[in-house]
Amino acid sequence: MPAPPTAPRLRAAVVGTGAIAIGGHLPALAAHADEVELVAAVDVDAERLDAFRAEAGEGVAGYAELDEMLERERPDLVLIGTPPAFHREQVVTALRAGAWVLCEKPLCLSLAEYDAIAAAEGTDGGPYAAVVFQHRHGSGAVHARELLTSGALGRPLVAHCQTTWYRDTAYYSVPWRGRWATEGGGPTMGHGIHQTDLLLHLLGDWTEVRAMAGRLVHDVESEDVSTALVRFEGGALATVVNSVLSPQETSRIRIDCTDATVELTHLYGHTNDDWVYTPAPHVADTADAAERVRAWRTPAADLPSSHTAQLAGLLAALREGVRPPGSGHDARRTLEFTAALYKAAFTGLPVRAGEIGPGDPYYDAMHGDHPDWAPHTSVEESR
The missing domain is CATH 3.30.360.10 (Dihydrodipicolinate Reductase; domain 2)
Known part of the structure; x- marks a missing residue:
């Protein structure tokens, strides 16, 4: 009897390639490599971007602009590790491109910004935006x-x-x-x-x-x-x-x-x-x-609290088309x-x-x- 078909790996991109991307997002993606593939990274600092790509391994395309990356790579998931002032705009841009988002805390700078993000989410099945609250x-x-x-x-x-x-x-x-x-x-x-x-x-x-x-x-x-x-x-x-x-x-x-x-x-x-x-x-x-x-x-x-632990729940939610932990009301x-x-x-x-x-x-x-x-x-x- 033939083995059941394996679901294709999800495509992920990292926005902001500093310390949290290398120390948090990369290990999490590596731990779930059977489910998700890192295909692209975005950073305005070319030297920092190159260092991240060298750490991430072959096959990760580099971009200076988020819009260009989203148009060319069409990722299923975007992980954001930029300074907080950029979060609202970047999260909304990724959601409108059809990508789910996992963003470092704080997700945004105010309740008004949060409600703007919520308005950009999908109404049934996503995409959704979750904030990194790995301790739960x-x-x-x-x-x-x-x-x-x-x-x-x-x-x-x-x-x-x-x-x-x-x-x-x-x-x-x-x-x-x-x-x-x-x-x-x-x-x-x-x-x-x-x-x-x-x-x-x-x-x-x-x-x-x-x-x-x-x-x-x-x-x-x-x-x-x-x-x-x-x-x-x-x-x-x-x-x-x-x-x-x-x-x-x-x-x-x-x-x-x-x-x-x-x-x-x-x-x-x-x-x-x-x-x-x-x-x-x-x-x-x-x-x-x-x-x-x-x-x-x-x-x-x-299971230690970590980006790896939270990413597991988000990937499962993405596959099922349901709201992920660390989003919405919570x-x-x-x-x-x-x-x-x-x-x-x-x-x-x-x-x-x-x-x-x-x-x-x-x-x-x-x-x-x-x-x-x-x-x-x-x-x-x-x-």
Whole structure:
């Protein structure tokens, strides 16, 4: 009996060939080489493009213009790793050419831009645009979400989400960093958004945010630290801390439920071993406590959080013509939370889910054109 026909490999292109393309997208594409083929790369920097193509191997065409690449190569999937200010235009251009998109965070700089991207998506079967939120795709995160949503850990009560990293002055010497118009914000938008997304993925919809933000060290337009208090639809309360001022770097989520505490501590990616489950005393004292804890701690496999893990889900969705993980409501919810945190910090008022829409200044820009946080003319003039 003849073997069933093999589906043709999907055609992929990378836009922006810097470090994230080499360190994130290339390994992911290589891991799924039986399903997808990298056929093209786009970058305005010819030297950087050549270096990427040398790393990628033979058969990858190089282009300086996205439109030309889309017309000639007709890719099924476009992976975008350019600076954030280019994302909206590039994502919309790729979608209108019929390509699905996987774009680095932030997908765009505002809720208004997000809604413009959503309007360019297909209405039935794609193409769709997903944002790189790889931490929700590791097996440890998948397992934790199943436990939380099934009630196996009891009712979530208290949570803590922490992205305390360190970035020096040299980091902000890159012209587009630290500016509202080109990065969209500071660590709230550009760093902590990964952990924020994972927190929302685990706990679901939020209802209210109160926040503070500060520019304590770096001479930039945006904040370099923010803190928030969050209420979730299910009743849980959480704290969120984002910083680029913290010499002892860590990324952490802790959720205290009625029957157990689940903790994740890592930096830029997690494995199953980074997740710790601690039973509540009334559970630890029961006869089946050891069996319950083993079930909490034992996912079926150990798949680290990574671009590779997320790409697997996107490719499956593309084949089936369904909305991929990290898009639609989930991606917008995370961006809306970020906008709400900024609005709460800069106005001193609580912000509720669904409050920020057309006509609200925080719909069009994360800083809402707030006078205390108005952009400087230039970094040099601000010194």
